[in-house]
Amino acid sequence: GQQVMQIPQYQHVQEGEDFTTYCNSSTTLSNIQWYKQRPGGHPVFLIQLVKSGEVKKQKRLTFQFGEAKKNSSLHITATQTTDVGTYFCAGPGTASKLTFGTGTRLQVTL
């Protein structure tokens, strides 16, 4: 079945450093979604990318969808402690379900 892997599993950065997480699907995706889960919280939708090569920005967050629509990345510029959490990518699977990636946990220290 469809698999969605993310790397790294965990990253610890100093505040102000940049951070990137990569998402790779075993199948071509019609779109990709990104979610953020704060510690002790629930996943919250961030953004959806649909077009091949699409790039979208949300303040310090930059999302890219690969040309082949099998991979995606999330880059955070100048991390802040508010960026702490786990970032999940998710792609459509069968029966309009989402297959969530394995997640990347980000820790930011001062």
Place this chain on the structure above:
Amino acid sequence: NAGVTQTPKFRILKIGQSMTLQCTQDMNHNYMYWYRQDPGMGLKLIYYSVGAGITDKGEVPNGYNVSRSTTEDFPLRLELAAPSQTSVYFCASSYSGEGYTDTQYFGPGTRLTVL
């Protein structure tokens, strides 16, 4: 709109006990989902429903049952609790259809411990 609500927030069960996790959404979404998330891990789909009266198994359905009698409610039943079911349970909903997958809205979760 309250979005997706779940009760209870926390629960401790003894092995062999049963319980129902409640989930309600007020967004008129047709799809609803139950996930479990073990500590430090990702989301695993337990069951999902594409509309009232229709449910289907996800990745890890064993030990659970669901029903969907209304658009709004999607309860998850644990019949004989086991320590392996200690987890955080999230309910989610979305408006999806054939070939179309919208964003999922998650409830705050139920933290379940089975001792």
